[in-house]
Amino acid sequence: MNEALQKYVEKANQVQAARQRYIREEVKKWRFDTIAVHGTYSVSEAIENNQGAIIEPMFLSTAQAYRDCDEMEAALTYQIPTWGYTRIHNPSHGYLKDTLALLDGYNTGVETGCFVAASGIAAIAATVHPLLAHKNGETVNFVACAQIYGGTFQLFNVRWMEEQGIECRWVADPNNLDEWKSKIDKNTRFLYGELPSNPGLSFFDLKKVCDLAHEHGLPFIADSTVATPALLRPIEHGADIVVHSVTKTMSSGGLTIAGAVIARKNMVCNIPNDALKADFAMYCMLWPNRDFGGSLSPLHAILVLNEIRTLRTRIDVLSQSSMKVAKFLEQHPKVAKVNYLGLESHKLHELAKKYLWLVDAKYDAQYGKDINRFGHLLSFSPKGGMPASRQVLDGLKRIWLATDLGRIKSSATLPAISTHQQMGEEARTLAAIPGDLIRLSVGGEHPDDIINDLDQALSKVK
Ligand SMILES: *Cc1c(COP(=O)(O)O)cnc(C)c1O
Secondary structure (H helix, E strand, O other), X not given: OOHHHHHHHHHHHHHHHHHXXXXXXXXXXXXXXXXXXXXXXXXXXXXXXXXXXXXOOOOOOOEOOOOOHHHHHHHHOOOOOOOOEOOOOOHHHHHHHHHHHHHHOOOOOOOEEEEEEOOHHHHHHHHHHHHOOOOOOOOOEEEEEOOOOHHHHHHHHHHHHHHHOOEEEEEOOOOOHHHHHHHOOOOEEEEEEEOOOOOOOOOOOHHHHHHHHHHOOOOEEEEOOOOOOOOOOHHHHOOXXXXXXXXXOOOOOOOOOOEEXXXXXXXXXXXXXXXXXXXXXXXXXXXXXXXXOOOOOHHHHHHHHHHHOOHHHHHHHHXXXXXXXXXXXXXXXXXXXXXXXXXXXXXXXXHHHHHOEOOOHHHOOOOOOOOEOOOOEEEEEEOOHHHHHHHHHHHOOOOEEOOOOOOOOOEEEOHHHOOOOOOOHHHHHHOOOOOXXXXXXXXXXXXXXHHHHHHHHHHOOO
């Protein structure tokens, strides 16, 4: 290595070390809300580099310039931290990914990394791709619970299984460990699950499934979109990789499609690739996500960052409203079934109670102790099957009929004809999504107004 290049590497190492020290000695000592509000954006960084701007800057530049060829070579051979070109990385992504890595790693004692992508699905695609790499006709497979988001089902079932011949082995009951076990063999690359699931509100014993994955030397990937780190940090229970559609619950404003992956460093994995295991998120950012091009716009990185600052309190309020709405629906004469993990009638309520806690409730002046919260998503079936469900949805006046969730504005949909339509009936049965199931994402309106809208729509069912 030439001397000038060596100097750039040394300087970069010093900057990195100072930054790591700031994170270790300051940021990691803060409570969840403070990390959500500030992330790693320090006062000195603002004043020295960003004209004192108190909000993290949007770097809308496509590319980064270098002082000379030595610096460019050091950067583009990844010997120094760089962003180079926004398809690979961008400083505005950096603020978002640092914050998300810290929030999903909060109180876990685990070192985490993160990369952000153009959508939740782009994040999932860039995550599973390197884990399914195979050479010379080698057979590989993966095992996933069937209760997952329709788009993920499509990615796994059509793109991977039908088009690429990589077998996805579906688990119908993720609480049956023997079922998981029976599907793992020497060619299995990872296990995958979503909890709570969209839209069925299914749940499983995360720690047990993670332990099982590790017994077989495999990573466990959890889609934690609906819970967010305000309620669940899967890494604490052993998960190796957490995927989020940041589009959804994490950002309530509805201006952005975005995804993120948070991974533990030095993760368990049976693929002989040291860089992948050491820092999976960094690996995905530098290679698969770069090569597939699912890059997040820096504008949207800052838009969602601004929403995450209030994540904990927002999820608390939405969870309390959802509980009220779920209880209203449960006692309604025209409703056959309600799925909400907070209801004692839900068969997985006791299990969900072990995992879903409002983060830092014990430091909250209002609570002062640990409390369960169950999120903003629920689903229900009115009496009368699919025709009744359509009547309820058509009768809503204020709740939006839209294939969206996590918004500050309540929305509802019929997954069988929208988000989970391409899955087909057979897969929906496996995933426990009946045709008449209405998904309701409870927003920030007063819960009485949400209830009144549901009540008048239900009253129209003949
Ligand atoms: C919406 C969703 C995704 C996909 O996210 P996009 O941002 O729409 O690409 C993945 N998982 C879950 C649970 C979702 O709800």
